Amino acid sequence: MNASQKMAKVVFQPSGRRGTFPVGTPVLDAARSLGVYVESVCGGRGICGRCQISVSEGTFAKEGIVSSDAHLGGATEIETRYRSLRDMAASRRLSCQATIEGDLVVDIPTEAQMNRQVVRKRAENVTVEVNSAVQLVRVVVDEPDMENPRGDADRLLDRLKAKTGESALAIEPRLLSTVQSVLRTGNWSVTAAIWQDDAAPPVVVAIWPGAKYTVYGLAVDIGSTTIAAHLCDLVSGRTVTSAGTSNPQIRFGEDLMSRVSYVQMNPQRLPDLTRTVREAINALVGKLVADVGAERGDILDTVFVGNPIMHHLFLGIDPTELGGAPFALAVSDAVQSRAADLDLELNTGARVYVLPCIAGHVGADAAAATLAVQPHEAEPLTLLVDIGTNAEIILGDRHRLLAASSPTGPAFEGAEISCGQRAAPGAIERIRIDPQTLEPRFKVIGVDQWSDEEGFAEAVEAVGVTGICGSGIIEAVAELFLAGVLTQDGLIDGSAASRSHRIVQAGRTFAYHVTDHTTPITIRQTDIRSIQLAKAALYAGVKLLQDKLGGAPIERIRLAGAFGSYIDTKYAMVLGLIPDCDLDQVASVGNAAGTGARIALINRGKRREIERVVREIEKIETAMEPRFQEHFVNAMALPNKVDPFTELRKTVPLPAPRDAEAVDGSDGAGSGRRRRRRA
């Protein structure tokens, strides 16, 4: 590479992979060199059209990039021919033809990664009494009578009032234009959907001629990475189908704060972020109703949850205030709206219920998880943690409940890890390290076998071994610690290099080399530091809440969210990511936010319950607590500098603490003490 050659920064979304490339590099080549999956069937000849990409324009503060369509090279003759023959959207380019001419944020369209996405949110079984906001009532209406010229809609209401006993029942004015044809089509027999929630009188929101037996509700968890939606039968309460998709807002910023800063820098693009997530939901709904042979018009009620920034963007609210202290929410109480007002393509009478947010960093998703886990009904002291780029922490029991958030950063999601990647095929998700030989065995997403099992070599060909995801890095660090490779302070002991060729020196620190099946995968000292920082932030937050409750031991731990579902709770505790507890009392609860959304969808009494609980939760702002720093520093150690983890030690023999002084290893960033001595 010529030293004088001009370089450009490129970020690929939704993977978030980034790199610097010589100007003139084809976008497809850049993607491949980063292990970013872009489909291509024709081998870059501009024929198959599968490698389409688009550019997200704007200022991306976090990346220090101003991305523009103009930073792609002009259309080649081949691309121009393709465009003239096929139907390619104006905003799209063929990545095999388009070259990098300046800084870019490149968006890989969803259809190009459809087969690659592993949606790690699924519906757990929920048992809750059915008491939905929608009730189907069938009545036969009197025919019109000149002697008693009451309107068709009024006679319908009269019958419905008589049947339900709801004297204040009203009808949506929108239905007045169809009531006459519905009544006549049904030969004066109709089914009405009556919606009621909270204090307002019940309202007829939909009518059908004759009989109608099934209507659906939609429960959606809008995550910053993934949107998960569940279709529930509002009569039986059953979840009939679920689907997920990646959150297309990722093209405006990979993590939450990037999206907030994108809106801050490009305020006129706020409607794009809102539209983009609503369109993704509408597309998901299309998939859900097709699954069960229903129609969009059969969906009458919806419940949405999400972290505060997703919550605001979905509702069309500028999230800028959430980007800095005092992190003011536009609204924290539950929001009720009409689905049509949010551009959702459902029955035009469908309603929206959004769960309350607990605080500026503890959103409606945490409220929903609380509703699913029910710590406010529990006798044992329960810790509920939803780990994302922010860990949302709920701690308490039926007497008292506290909430806080801790800024764990994106390390648990595989970002800021040198070989990290999102949980997708090709990622190492499980790893075991032999304490004697230090040889690893691992499991890759998309392959059934472990790496030391028969058939692995053949099976892994299809996906490769492209990186290590969050659960993989947790296990790797914990296994290295258990194998004695790491000190309690998290340093890779260089002396282990004599035991195994896998411990390699990398500058002034050491690294552990896992494999180089597809690309070299190595756990570096900086990766371990990132994990330590993240887990220390989480642990310090938990400790603060525990302090508020007088330091009582935690009796039950529930890990929510995708990450919480996939990590091994033992390794999480070995790392000191979660506090000491009887391991039998530690469990993943899957997508508890989605579960809570479904509960609130099926039973409107649960909406009142969570509104009350959220009002009563004590909100703790960790940044303002003087002891946070002390807890944080102690929690940097594995599993902890001061907490004994006696419950854990009953089942897992932890290495005896060793002083960092005694080992041959160092990290460039952290240990000031060592650096001073070397100077």
Next chain:
Amino acid sequence: MNASQKMAKVVFQPSGRRGTFPVGTPVLDAARSLGVYVESVCGGRGICGRCQISVSEGTFAKEGIVSSDAHLGGATEIETRYRSLRDMAASRRLSCQATIEGDLVVDIPTEAQMNRQVVRKRAENVTVEVNSAVQLVRVVVDEPDMENPRGDADRLLDRLKAKTGESALAIEPRLLSTVQSVLRTGNWSVTAAIWQDDAAPPVVVAIWPGAKYTVYGLAVDIGSTTIAAHLCDLVSGRTVTSAGTSNPQIRFGEDLMSRVSYVQMNPQRLPDLTRTVREAINALVGKLVADVGAERGDILDTVFVGNPIMHHLFLGIDPTELGGAPFALAVSDAVQSRAADLDLELNTGARVYVLPCIAGHVGADAAAATLAVQPHEAEPLTLLVDIGTNAEIILGDRHRLLAASSPTGPAFEGAEISCGQRAAPGAIERIRIDPQTLEPRFKVIGVDQWSDEEGFAEAVEAVGVTGICGSGIIEAVAELFLAGVLTQDGLIDGSAASRSHRIVQAGRTFAYHVTDHTTPITIRQTDIRSIQLAKAALYAGVKLLQDKLGGAPIERIRLAGAFGSYIDTKYAMVLGLIPDCDLDQVASVGNAAGTGARIALINRGKRREIERVVREIEKIETAMEPRFQEHFVNAMALPNKVDPFTELRKTVPLPAPRDAEAVDGSDGAGSGRRRRRRA
């Protein structure tokens, strides 16, 4: 005119004038030959562009016309040049250039008749306690606090709840996207508009930074001919300005039933009729707010009234069911909606209240008139009549109230009268006939002087004497009766021809010649028959209701509507259009429907009052009453065959009844007896 020449039928709207013309006639010439006003400054040279027209396409059953753009001749070179130089809408044509090539409904655009329209609806003074649905409340909101992370909207609501005592107060979700900037712009001081009506909890529908002292409401009476709108200060209750415009739906049919049949024949055009009236209202609002230097966003509440067909079309409801028995209303109870849902360009939080309809032919306008006149609070037996193409009749007192409608037809509006025209400049609106000489003196709209006063000849040059409007024909017939020219049966006595050259023979009947100042204006026997049929229908309806109440004498009469405002009550009674009553107890109440709308706008308690009254009104379907025919036949006579009109005779000497046999006059349509004798 060549007998073999092809002819085409043309109807001009909004005047409703129609004629048959040779194919090839320029549209402007056809308009002028019918006295239809189309502006033209350049003398038909295709330069000024003032004579633009457009074609209303579709099937017009009543006229027996299928109108199409294709029935206009192609663009001349002159028109093509005009279009290339000026900005003329694609749908427009120059009427001086376009020729008639087939049947047409031609629409004269509003701007071309602006200076000609006399809007006969004006705001009467109303005194009613102010209790509007909108309340302005100013509060100072706590700044956000990390220790208590309640949302901005929630803290605003907390303050508003504390100040108003309304614990169930909610906020429109739409406001959540602006609440943060409004609070910060106002430095945490805001004014909220709280809307509450009926059973639902109050809602914050608008917020402004800092102080806001004035918000407005809009009261609209949608007539089939004219739309009248009033802007009221919701704080003081004062009507600050009013404006009117012609109802542009007239292009789809001049009278109500033509519009219904237009929708029946062209169901896909229903949205056009709805859009057209809403656009006219939006334009009126623009005028009203400009008048007082306000903004559309200052309008927060609205009340609409109209007859059932206008009511349905405004709400986007197909009025087809109202076109035939059993005349089923889609909805009769009051309708509440959001203004934005009806495409009204007001504050996005503005609400709509539509008064209830009484029956399929007795609409929300009659309900509003009832609210204005208050017969349900009256001790004397009160008759309230709103005369249009349907007369809406309310009769009763504080003990009992009845309602009915009678199909009077369009005669009172000057239609179906040979020289009839709408009330517009050039129309004879008053007439006196000397009982000795039978010479007329008359007054023309747009001219201050009577025809026998000095200066009339000069003043009338500007407008001409183009026809006779409803109030004019009433007076003409009554004066002819009082002058002894008409028999009690309404026949023009041919023997009067010897007394005056104004009585002329016309075929087998006689006519009274008024003037031929601009065009010959003559009252024909058929015109008198039309008036008799109309007034007999109205009178028979009143009599039926009177029968239901045991025949008690009517003690008070209130005439509502434009026609009711302009007719002389004495002549109306001489004609037997209204029943006998002390003339001092007969009064016009102007646009009582508009007044009622304003009352309901200013005081929401009045909404509940009229809802209750309408529920309790006894609705009588005149067509189903056996005695209707008998009353109708008696009411054909002047003033009535059987009713003595003793109160009227106290002040007006009526001619003694004469037998039709004794006079030399006949009408082709009516008197079978005479015809049989002649045969």
